[in-house]
Amino acid sequence: MxxxxxxxxxxxxxxxxxxxxxxxxxxxxxxSPAAFVIVIAGTIAAILVQTPGPTFRRALRMVRWVFRPPVLDWEDEIDAVVHWARRARQHGLLGLEPDLAGVVDPFTRRGLQMLVDGVEPAQIRAALDVELDTLEGRDAAAARVFEGMGTYAPTMGIIGAVMGLMAVMQNLADPDKLGAGIAAAFVATVYGIGLANLLFLPMAAKLKATIAGQSRARELMIEGLVAIADGEHPSSIHNRLQGFRVQR
Structure with a gap:
């Protein structure tokens, strides 16, 4: 959490x-229920028009990352690669096949499978680089959904304020209602600007940071698997991958 x-x-x-x-x-x-409906419903409507269905569904699934981001244990990742390097050095690349069942991450498992299959290092890197770009692009597009909501929400707040002022103008004959009516009209602006700057835009930034961390972890895995395919010494691989560690 x-x-x-x-x-x-x-x-x-x-x-x-x-x-x-x-x-x-x-x-x-x-x-103000009316202002809330105008801002929230209007913002969602705008983002639905802008966003393809799969991207929107992906964005909804990624919301939990704001409060429970994926755990990236750099030491565990490096230790796993070094373990595979030692095993491959002792038993050959086919000796890594039993480890496939214990790999949960699909990206890592696909790379390890290519390693076991004897795919050339350059081909492993090329295939995993393409997949990395695809995954990063998919998640970045989902994060931009919240950026879009942060853009539309203030505008919807202004629309709500204008609609509220229109209602106030219809009651100009009753001065007692003007003050409360004008105040209520500007609540929509508070909702729009507040949601944009206190929720949607920070969520987008947090998700982008999480995506960047995941991409960095996948880059680590690509470097490690390619180094194993090249037959590098486990100690050399360990020293190289240490550069990926996040300093805490």
Missing amino acids: DKLSIAGLLLALAAVFGGSTLKGSGAAALV
Whole structure:
């Protein structure tokens, strides 16, 4: 669980509602079902028009990464590659076949299978590079869904504010309703700008960082598998892959 994401979300809510209370308008002033429907439904409608179905579904599945990102244990990855290098040195590439069943990640398993099959190092690198680009492009497109929502939400907030002001203009004959009506109209703007800058855009940035980390881990695996195919010494492979470690 990513505690920073949870803390950031809670702090954002506290900042908005606490700020509204300190300004004297009160937290209740931010509650507007009509504004919420306009901003949320409008933003979702816009992103649905923009986004292909598979990309949108992928974006929904990736939301959990904001609060529970995939765990990347660099030491375990390096140790696995070095273990395979030692095993291949002792028993040959076919000796790696029993290890295939224990590999969960499809990308790694495909690379290890090519290694067992005796595919040339250059071909292994080429095939895995193509798959890496495809996976990275797919996930980056999904992350851009939230970037798009961060772009559309403020505009929908303005639309909601204008619609609210239109309703206020219809009640100009009743001055007692003008103040509350104008305040309610601008709640939609708060929703749009707040959701964009406190939720959607930070989510997109967090997902992009996670995607970059996954791509780096896959690059590590490509380098390791190709080095094994080239017959490099396990110690040399270990030293090379140490450069991929994330400093904590």
